[in-house]
Amino acid sequence: MKKLLLIAILIYGTAMASDHQQSHYSPKLLSQVKQLRDYALNDMLAYELTESLTTEVGARLAGSEGDAKAVAWAKAKFNLLGFDRVTLEPVTFRRWVRGEETAEIISPYQQPLTITALGQSTPTPKEGITGQVIHFSTLEELKTANPEEIKGKITFISNRMERHKDGSGYGTAVAARSSAAQVTAAKGGIGTLIRSIGTDNNRTPHTGVMNHDDNISTVPAGALSNPDADLLVNILKRDQAVILRFTLGSDFDGEYTSYNVIGDMLGSEQPDEYIIIGGHLDSWDLGTGAIDDASGCAITMATAKLIKEHIGQPKRTIRVILWANEEYGLSGAKAYYEAHQGEMKQHILGGESDFGAGNIYAFGTRIDNKALPLINDILNLLKPLGIDYAGNQSFSGADLTPLREAGMAVFSLAQDGTEYFDYHHTANDTLDKIDPQKLAQNVAAWVVVTALVANTTENFGFNLQDSE
Amino acid sequence: MKKLLLIAILIYGTAMASDHQQSHYSPKLLSQVKQLRDYALNDMLAYELTESLTTEVGARLAGSEGDAKAVAWAKAKFNLLGFDRVTLEPVTFRRWVRGEETAEIISPYQQPLTITALGQSTPTPKEGITGQVIHFSTLEELKTANPEEIKGKITFISNRMERHKDGSGYGTAVAARSSAAQVTAAKGGIGTLIRSIGTDNNRTPHTGVMNHDDNISTVPAGALSNPDADLLVNILKRDQAVILRFTLGSDFDGEYTSYNVIGDMLGSEQPDEYIIIGGHLDSWDLGTGAIDDASGCAITMATAKLIKEHIGQPKRTIRVILWANEEYGLSGAKAYYEAHQGEMKQHILGGESDFGAGNIYAFGTRIDNKALPLINDILNLLKPLGIDYAGNQSFSGADLTPLREAGMAVFSLAQDGTEYFDYHHTANDTLDKIDPQKLAQNVAAWVVVTALVANTTENFGFNLQDSE
Numbered sequence: 001m002k003k004l005l006l007i008a009i010l011i012y013g014t015a016m017a018s019d020h021q022q023s024h025y026s027p028k029l030l031s032q033v034k035q036l037r038d039y040a041l042n043d044m045l046a047y048e049l050t051e052s053l054t055t056e057v058g059a060r061l062a063g064s065e066g067d068a069k070a071v072a073w074a075k076a077k078f079n080l081l082g083f084d085r086v087t088l089e090p091v092t093f094r095r096w097v098r099g100e101e102t103a104e105i106i107s108p109y110q111q112p113l114t115i116t117a118l119g120q121s122t123p124t125p126k127e128g129i130t131g132q133v134i135h136f137s138t139l140e141e142l143k144t145a146n147p148e149e150i151k152g153k154i155t156f157i158s159n160r161m162e163r164h165k166d167g168s169g170y171g172t173a174v175a176a177r178s179s180a181a182q183v184t185a186a187k188g189g190i191g192t193l194i195r196s197i198g199t200d201n202n203r204t205p206h207t208g209v210m211n212h213d214d215n216i217s218t219v220p221a222g223a224l225s226n227p228d229a230d231l232l233v234n235i236l237k238r239d240q241a242v243i244l245r246f247t248l249g250s251d252f253d254g255e256y257t258s259y260n261v262i263g264d265m266l267g268s269e270q271p272d273e274y275i276i277i278g279g280h281l282d283s284w285d286l287g288t289g290a291i292d293d294a295s296g297c298a299i300t301m302a303t304a305k306l307i308k309e310h311i312g313q314p315k316r317t318i319r320v321i322l323w324a325n326e327e328y329g330l331s332g333a334k335a336y337y338e339a340h341q342g343e344m345k346q347h348i349l350g351g352e353s354d355f356g357a358g359n360i361y362a363f364g365t366r367i368d369n370k371a372l373p374l375i376n377d378i379l380n381l382l383k384p385l386g387i388d389y390a391g392n393q394s395f396s397g398a399d400l401t402p403l404r405e406a407g408m409a410v411f412s413l414a415q416d417g418t419e420y421f422d423y424h425h426t427a428n429d430t431l432d433k434i435d436p437q438k439l440a441q442n443v444a445a446w447v448v449v450t451a452l453v454a455n456t457t458e459n460f461g462f463n464l465q466d467s468e
Numbered sequence: 469m470k471k472l473l474l475i476a477i478l479i480y481g482t483a484m485a486s487d488h489q490q491s492h493y494s495p496k497l498l499s500q501v502k503q504l505r506d507y508a509l510n511d512m513l514a515y516e517l518t519e520s521l522t523t524e525v526g527a528r529l530a531g532s533e534g535d536a537k538a539v540a541w542a543k544a545k546f547n548l549l550g551f552d553r554v555t556l557e558p559v560t561f562r563r564w565v566r567g568e569e570t571a572e573i574i575s576p577y578q579q580p581l582t583i584t585a586l587g588q589s590t591p592t593p594k595e596g597i598t599g600q601v602i603h604f605s606t607l608e609e610l611k612t613a614n615p616e617e618i619k620g621k622i623t624f625i626s627n628r629m630e631r632h633k634d635g636s637g638y639g640t641a642v643a644a645r646s647s648a649a650q651v652t653a654a655k656g657g658i659g660t661l662i663r664s665i666g667t668d669n670n671r672t673p674h675t676g677v678m679n680h681d682d683n684i685s686t687v688p689a690g691a692l693s694n695p696d697a698d699l700l701v702n703i704l705k706r707d708q709a710v711i712l713r714f715t716l717g718s719d720f721d722g723e724y725t726s727y728n729v730i731g732d733m734l735g736s737e738q739p740d741e742y743i744i745i746g747g748h749l750d751s752w753d754l755g756t757g758a759i760d761d762a763s764g765c766a767i768t769m770a771t772a773k774l775i776k777e778h779i780g781q782p783k784r785t786i787r788v789i790l791w792a793n794e795e796y797g798l799s800g801a802k803a804y805y806e807a808h809q810g811e812m813k814q815h816i817l818g819g820e821s822d823f824g825a826g827n828i829y830a831f832g833t834r835i836d837n838k839a840l841p842l843i844n845d846i847l848n849l850l851k852p853l854g855i856d857y858a859g860n861q862s863f864s865g866a867d868l869t870p871l872r873e874a875g876m877a878v879f880s881l882a883q884d885g886t887e888y889f890d891y892h893h894t895a896n897d898t899l900d901k902i903d904p905q906k907l908a909q910n911v912a913a914w915v916v917v918t919a920l921v922a923n924t925t926e927n928f929g930f931n932l933q934d935s936e
Binding site: 051054055056057058059065108109110111112114201202203204226227230231234235287288426427428430431432433 | 519522523524525526527533576577578579580582669670671672694695698699702703755756894895896898899900901
């Protein structure tokens with residue numbers, strides 16, 4: 001059904017464009033955007049920005065020294081790139097820090113294990129937690145288990161994430177990461193381990209946030225690398241009690257104020273109307289945050305810079321937001337909404353790049369149906385990049401959630417995520433995972449959408465609940 | 469020229485087989501071997517042995533607790549598999565132990581680095597070595613550099629290993645690992661780092677032995693993972709002094725006695741003549757030593773067991789040697805030769821499996837030219853497995869070096885090593901890297917060679933210097 005609807009929309013769109021021979025954008029603009037799109041395919045600015053952030057700053061866990069360095073980096077880069085206005089908006093959150101991380105099987109076979117704490121995990125005692133491991137294939141199995149089986153034990157969920165181009169294996173698998181600690185605590189367990197939420201076979205465990213609420217009891221929680229999880233499963237198959245010890249030093253540590261770093265290319269006609277683009281500036285601490293999300297910051301910074309340089313001042317303001325603490329709090333997203341909730345109607349359309357640096361293959365929207373004709377020219381210009389329409393049910397990036405929920409229209413440019421979860425949230429998230437050609441294709445696509453939307457004064461719909 | 473020679477030999481071989489319609493092996497034996505070859509393609513014994521050694525013992529660095537466990541494991545398995553004679557032959561060597569390992573760039577950008585000590589590296593002081601990094605693209609560059617440039621600095625060699633099916637990129641790249649520390653010391657440097665000798669892009673550095681001689685000065689030496697080496701290169705490109713600190717706790721630590729564990733399937737006619745097969749029992753300590761070299765041990769143990777079980781007692785003794793401390797001393801190889809040098813002429817033919825678990829694609833020999841007709845039937849039976857002849861210049865495995873140099877004829881079954889150096893000597897050398905089907909293809913090939921050679925009383929040549 002969804003597919004049929006999509007086809008219907010596509011046919012409708014094409015009909016609008018070809019039958020009426022009319023466009024919502026000037027021929028000159030369309031020609032300029034086409035030229036810039038093709039120029040962007042060979043431009044290295046986004047790669048240079050990605051290289052710069054990962055090399056000169058590196059890991060930038062929210063609340064760490066790297067966070068402050070990243071903020072300074074972003075401010076300086078926006079200025080260097082000629083943004084008209086650069087703003088630092090404070091974002092305060094509860095800081096979480098990683099500490100020592102060790103794990104080993106004690107019996108029946110001594111084996112060291114590779115482990116990393118889940119984000120927001122509480123610490124173990126210094127000497128670690130030692131206990132028998134009880135194995136569940138899925139979170140559901142753990143949820144339905146008898147508490148008597150779990151009391152005093154370490155739970156272990158071995159669910160394996162599936163590889164898909166659109167990353168859809170993540171949503172299924174990640175529930176274990178989110179909830180294992182609270183479910184384990186509720187049943188009297190003393191700690192929990194999960195198989196990493198990732199598609200690789202490397203000894204590089206995947207961190208990522210877990211649920212934490214001061215009012216809900218929890219246990220220390222870590223992810224084993226996938227080969228380590230395999231090893232543990234194989235030992236558990238031998239039907240002997242498996243005793244394991246792990247130590248996590250991670251803990252909350254006071255409050256910290258970071259910043260959403262905002263670069264505006266001001267509009268000539270409606271400077272107070274915004275097309276919102278960006279990525280998140282923070283990263284997990286294990287790698288240098290190349291695909292998550294230096295690339296997203298770089299793609300969108302380069303997009304605004306190229307438009308200003310090659311097409312000139314847009315009618316509306318192009319606002320690039322480099323979001324603070326996406327990873328364990330969506331803190332920047334929440335703070336921005338609080339600070340700007342009175343201006344929501346000026347937020348015309350928003351998108352975020354936060355799924356690596358693979359080629360973009362689909363453009364999705366969540367706009368008023370009446371505004372759909374506005375995207376025909378966008379689709380025509382995206383087509384030669386290998387990008388098709390993905391329908392009008394887009395949710396865009398996580399950092400846009402508060403704005404989308406407040407009614408802002410959004411779009412997404414879906415990246416090929418086949419390999420994304422090999423490296424996501426691991427020490428392996430480094431610059432070498434990025435193909436400069438693919439990164440440039442991303443910029444070309446972002447240029448098309450951003451330049452057209454910033455150069456029309458038409459609207460894309462607001463408060464979409466009404467139009468659904 | 470080599471290729472022409474190879475073709476000539478192949479034509480000669482085929483001519484021998486087809487024109488004369490004669491065989492050096494009985495039709496019954498050939499039929500039995502063919503049947504067993506096909507059976508082995510679906511047999512899981514080698515995989516089960518690999519799983520058992522990596523799961524129940526895991527890492528087994530020579531001189532470690534894992535070494536002793538592996539020796540006990542091997543003795544027990546040989547007995548369980550019905551070997552006629554199981555012998556532990558002592559192998560004494562200078563033990564080397566790994567310690568703490570840390571590295572970080574201090575300026576111009578603070579970045580933690582992933583490092584591992586090279587085997588036989590001496591330790592740094594406890595507080596580490598801090599110094600300016602001086603970059604060389606190759607070992608040759610370092611060798612020709614002015615000592616004034618190097619004095620008081622940390623050298624860094626960034627040569628990148630190439631990926632080839634036959635692993636030939638290793639020989640070119642590994643010289644940096646072997647010699648960097650001694651060359652650096654000779655020129656007054658204080659430490660050395662190399663880009664890992666590996667073809668992957670993982671944050672899992674590759675260890676491996678370096679040259680050590682108490683009479684030649686040296687410096688502490690480590691390998692950076694490949695993404696870390698890339699990062700360092702990118703920082704060095706910025707033309708600012710790069711200051712780095714690294715700490716290695718590795719050191720020599722007394723003497724240790726391990727064992728070559730030898731399983732014999734005794735011959736009925738010439739029990740004192742041996743076909744030597746095997747792998748090395750020790751591994752590096754970072755992974756569980758699955759492809760290096762649990763698989764080699766398992767392939768050859770399974771080969772002897774399947775032959776005895778399905779074809780019966782061989783005419784000559786099939787001797788499976790699980791060699792001690794291959795990785796940082798070839799200690800087992802040397803000890804075996806010393807203990808058996810009076811029996812060299814009874815060592816009819818030898819091979820070692822020590823290149824992972826990829827499909828075998830070539831069979832090579834180093835036998836007397838007069839014995840070449842003996843391999844026609846072997847080649848005919850290997851052909852359906854996708855295995856061609858690789859000529860008569862084989863060097864076989866490292867553990868056979870003393871025996872080969874003493875005159876023993878050798879063979880090799882060359883494995884596809886395209887991915888081998890992604891994992892070799894890293895934490896990533898784990899069971900999941902092994903495809904059970906490919907492992908079974910290995911056993912099928914080893915069965916063909918071993919069963920035929922063990923069931924003829926003809927010779928393959930000795931002291932080949934004369935026949936070259």
